[in-house]
Amino acid sequence: MCLIAEVLVPLSVLPLGLSVERYDVDVELERVISVSADEPSYVWVWGPDAADFLDAFESVRDTSAVELIEAVPNGALYAADWDFTQDRLFAGVSNFDAVLLECATTTESWRLKLRIPSHSALSDLRRYWAAHGIDSEFDRITPLDSVETSVSDELTESQREALLLALEHGYFDEHRRTSLDELGAELDISRQAVAARLRRAYRTFAELTREQGR
Incomplete structure (x- = not known):
């Protein structure tokens, strides 16, 4: 049975998370359909410090060619040559055939929404994260066929x-x-x-x- 799972993980799990505590911003990984192997990663930053967030990318390992795509009222869109799948958090998502639907910061954590094929895959993902030192809190787990969008x-x-x-x-x-x-x-x-x-x-x-x- 396919599931929708909403998960909270510490800000420190992803490099940009700790920068949220230093800047007055929220961070959201943009959901895109890649049509090219060279497609960069896109990150929305929201808040008064959004246009000044470029320096925060310096703390992200293996990141290069960071570019401010556009500043909008109270926000900014950045592109970076950063492969999210190299992080242990997303490696686990990929290993157990889950699909990342959303990933954004809250005040104290990253909030992920995943589509995952079964309860057993979800249990395996929990164990994988725990074995790699990632604390996770599963806030909501819902069968896909019973999801009512609100x-x-x-x-x-x-x-x-x-x-x-x-x-x-x-x-x-x-x-x-x-x-x-x-x-x-x-x-x-x-x-x-x-x-x-x-x-x-x-x-x-x-x-x-x-x-x-x-």
Whole structure:
């Protein structure tokens, strides 16, 4: 039975994770369909320090030709000659025929969404990671044939937290009862980071609405 698994692993497992603690950003590996063996890896960085994140790539081993593709409001897209599969985390994913659907940082961890062929493969993946010193917490495991796509499922933990806080504090009211600065103070992040999380949540709403309308 094919499964969808959502997994939390420490920020330190992937090189860019520790940089998240030094910069005011979130990091998301872009999902792309490679049409070339020379296709670079793409990384979205969100937050007020996004356009200054280039230096963080210097800490990534075997990375070269890092390029800022484009800066957007509260974010930036980078390309790098970095083979993610060389990391033990993703080597395990590949070894057990899992497919990486999502990978993005939260406040304290990387959050992965995987499609994996069976419970036995999932158990083998757990053991592989543990044997290589990778702590993993499986937050949710769902049979693929029972997955019902909802906006809540598609949001990251940080996006959901920001969105619910904004709703509870009246940010979406006709006469707005709070501000991005106040929400940022509650979340202990900058107003720009709050805006980025909300914007990414809006994008998820729009993408899911488009998919359901097809």
